[in-house]
Amino acid sequence: MTIIMIFLAVIGGATLSIQAALNGRLGGNVGVFKSAFLTFSVGALVTALLIFYFEPNHAVTLMDVPKWQLLGAMCGVPYIVIMVLAVQK
Amino acid sequence: MGGMGLSVEAGLLGPLGSEVGELWATFSIFAVGAALTFLLMLFFSPRNSPSFFSQPPSLLLGGVLGPVYVVILTIATPNIGIAMTMIGILAGQIFKSLIIDHYGLFGTTERKIDVKRIIALAFIIISLVFMAQG
Numbered sequence: 001m002t003i004i005m006i007f008l009a010v011i012g013g014a015t016l017s018i019q020a021a022l023n024g025r026l027g028g029n030v031g032v033f034k035s036a037f038l039t040f041s042v043g044a045l046v047t048a049l050l051i052f053y054f055e056p057n058h059a060v061t062l063m064d065v066p067k068w069q070l071l072g073a074m075c076g077v078p079y080i081v082i083m084v085l086a087v088q089k
Numbered sequence: 090m091g092g093m094g095l096s097v098e099a100g101l102l103g104p105l106g107s108e109v110g111e112l113w114a115t116f117s118i119f120a121v122g123a124a125l126t127f128l129l130m131l132f133f134s135p136r137n138s139p140s141f142f143s144q145p146p147s148l149l150l151g152g153v154l155g156p157v158y159v160v161i162l163t164i165a166t167p168n169i170g171i172a173m174t175m176i177g178i179l180a181g182q183i184f185k186s187l188i189i190d191h192y193g194l195f196g197t198t199e200r201k202i203d204v205k206r207i208i209a210l211a212f213i214i215i216s217l218v219f220m221a222q223g
Contacts, residue, residue: 010177015181062116
């Protein structure tokens with residue numbers, strides 16, 4: 001189990017660096033924020049589709065959990081913006 | 090800085106994912122992120138920047154890869170812990186980045202693999218093994 005999870009994490013990291021390369025290049029063409037917006041909006045669309053078809057029902061929804069648990073996104077945005085800026089340098 | 094934000098994100102996502110489901114947790118990240126970056130883009134983006142539709146489609150794939158990563162993050166963190174997940178991610182990231190840099194894939198500048206870079210990768214793998222045993 002642990003091995004599979006580590007393997008998954010390594011694949012996740014590899015995807016992340018492909019994404020960094022692509023986003024950096026896109027950012028150079030259309031601007032940092034525009035590139036970050038594309039990442040998040042397409043990501044939201046893809047996950048919305050996945051939820052629609054694959055997600056089982058849960059007793060707890062996003063509206064019920066303590067609000068601080070929703071702060072993760074606030075960390076994601078700086079990451080994407082910094083990544084786009086850094087790859088170009 | 091970017092990396093620190095990322096592991097805080099992983100720490101928050103793990104528990105959230107086991108409560109409301111991995112996909113919902115991922116969705117919360119992307120929905121809030123899209124809203125925030127839309128505002129940033131609206132007010133701070135250079136005017137008249139080229140449209141997405143004038144870009145080669147392959148450049149736009151970054152958006153599709155994002156969810157893959159976040160879903161993995163959400164699934165792996167509760168099982169093996171944040172530190173382990175991050176090192177795994179790091180290993181994959183560095184390995185793949187070396188290849189991208191080496192061949193100058195996706196239009197990035199070519200930076201050849203040298204001994205230093207190989208040693209760096211070896212250390213990451215060693216730390217992964219140590220963490221797995223501990």
